[in-house]
Amino acid sequence: MDIYFDNSATTQINKEVLEEMMPYLTDIYGNPSSIYSLGRRAKKGIDLARKRIASSLNCNINEIFFTNSGTESDNWAIKGVALANKKRGRHIITTSIEHHAVLNTCKYLETEGFEVTYLPVKKNGVVDIDSLKKEIREDTVLISVMYANNEIGTIQPIKEIAKITHEKGIYFHTDAVQAVGNIDIDLKDLDVDLLTYSGHKINGPKGIGVLYIKQGTKITNLLHGGEQEKGKRAGTENVPGIIGIGKATELATEGIKQKAIYLENLRDKCINGIMENIPDTILNGDPVNRLPGNINVCFKYIEGESILLMLDQLGIAASSGSACTSASLEPSHVLLAIGLPHEIAHGSLRLSFSKENNEKEIEYLLTVLPNIVENLRRMSPLK
Amino acid sequence: MEEYSKKLMDHFMNPRNVGEIKDADGIGEVGNPRCGDIMRIYIKVKENRITNIKFLTFGCGAAVATSSMVTELVKGKTLEEALKVTNQEVADSLDGLPPIKMHCSNLAEQALKAAIEDYRKKHTKQ
Numbered sequence A: 001m002d003i004y005f006d007n008s009a010t011t012q013i014n015k016e017v018l019e020e021m022m023p024y025l026t027d028i029y030g031n032p033s034s035i036y037s038l039g040r041r042a043k044k045g046i047d048l049a050r051k052r053i054a055s056s057l058n059c060n061i062n063e064i065f066f067t068n069s070g071t072e073s074d075n076w077a078i079k080g081v082a083l084a085n086k087k088r089g090r091h092i093i094t095t096s097i098e099h100h101a102v103l104n105t106c107k108y109l110e111t112e113g114f115e116v117t118y119l120p121v122k123k124n125g126v127v128d129i130d131s132l133k134k135e136i137r138e139d140t141v142l143i144s145v146m147y148a149n150n151e152i153g154t155i156q157p158i159k160e161i162a163k164i165t166h167e168k169g170i171y172f173h174t175d176a177v178q179a180v181g182n183i184d185i186d187l188k189d190l191d192v193d194l195l196t197y198s199g200h201k202i203n204g205p206k207g208i209g210v211l212y213i214k215q216g217t218k219i220t221n222l223l224h225g226g227e228q229e230k231g232k233r234a235g236t237e238n239v240p241g242i243i244g245i246g247k248a249t250e251l252a253t254e255g256i257k258q259k260a261i262y263l264e265n266l267r268d269k270c271i272n273g274i275m276e277n278i279p280d281t282i283l284n285g286d287p288v289n290r291l292p293g294n295i296n297v298c299f300k301y302i303e304g305e306s307i308l309l310m311l312d313q314l315g316i317a318a319s320s321g322s323a324c325t326s327a328s329l330e331p332s333h334v335l336l337a338i339g340l341p342h343e344i345a346h347g348s349l350r351l352s353f354s355k356e357n358n359e360k361e362i363e364y365l366l367t368v369l370p371n372i373v374e375n376l377r378r379m380s381p382l383k
Numbered sequence B: 001m002e003e004y005s006k007k008l009m010d011h012f013m014n015p016r017n018v019g020e021i022k023d024a025d026g027i028g029e030v031g032n033p034r035c036g037d038i039m040r041i042y043i044k045v046k047e048n049r050i051t052n053i054k055f056l057t058f059g060c061g062a063a064v065a066t067s068s069m070v071t072e073l074v075k076g077k078t079l080e081e082a083l084k085v086t087n088q089e090v091a092d093s094l095d096g097l098p099p100i101k102m103h104c105s106n107l108a109e110q111a112l113k114a115a116i117e118d119y120r121k122k123h124t125k126q
């Protein structure tokens, strides 16, 4: 059996998306900046993708910019706004549970004379609005808070934070890589200034990202060069990728409410099955206010990589925040930020579902997981 | 991620000598300062030879497999022979470890040494 429960890491490309991309990988290879028909056809493809995204997320077409990745969008949003507004102030606020693309960008800016406040989160992973308000200073120019956490799935009160930041005239960026396609997003209503997401998390291709930049936002370029993307993001466009993320965004936002209900059902069935059948298990994140397809649990006394290896032997792909699974040999900063001790974070398991998953797969997991945990516990010196 | 060898996966999926020895002659426990794992080794010694050995490990696949391998390598050996086993030897016997996992094999070597030391401390007086 091949079961893929790691959709927060990346997703399978949708067939319709691939089909729309194919001509742009083969026949329509022209440079969109060129004047002749082959170039114009490529340009038309980009225009269509931008239109699809703008209508899916409810914004203007001139507010959508294509990048190479979620990471590039995060970098651009944060460095771009920080640099463009540094005369006004050099203070940035973010959270301690951001993706590394945000955290390490902020750390870099600290070496360049910016000050960054990393907000703590509550035990359920939600940002404390009061402490956010308290940290706002005269010289705060940017606040960046992720929409939904990639590890524990907690959803942040983005609309509320947007309101607060705007009352103070501060720019607000949200990393929505995990949110787009899972949560209904209406940019006019949400009212953030910048929003990041990427193609491969929504059944689109890898190597393509989007940065939404609200009209009037003061931001400098990250990449300098040609006049692509209205002179804001140089580099010949990744046309097939753009076509792909355009179609993928359209598909991912269609029927999003029904999809969320489907995923929530799978998720809750699986959570209940785990909690009922495996003692000494902790559910991380918020029980309700979480991504529809996200599960994150810690099994006490055992280690995550071992769990993943045993699952893999049975054909199940999942992930963990254990120190042993990371190249840095540090446990997940998110699990530490919600107050878990190192040895508990060690036994973490994340399962992330997509609409491709079904109940049968969950049932199979629930038949094998208790044994895996028990076997590893038998080997453990803790207890 | 870099792949584990077949042999390592065998020792991980079917670890040898898992468990505790209730009346062990020596017990060694070490923690991994790098990632926070724990390994405990129990030995039974007769006429200066390791006659029985068991382990408990809280750690990654490489940590489990190296514990399993080290117990196999030293079972039946004299204490002096057992002390000569290095982490490199343990790794080699598993057909190698990914570089990032070499620190896990230290744990196996150190836990074994700690168990022998513990045995010697308890048994030098007679």
Ligand code: FES
Pocket: A323, A324, A325, B032, B035, B036, B037, B058, B059, B060, B061, B062, B063, B101, B103, B104
């Ligand atoms: S024991 Fe943690 S990486 Fe091997």
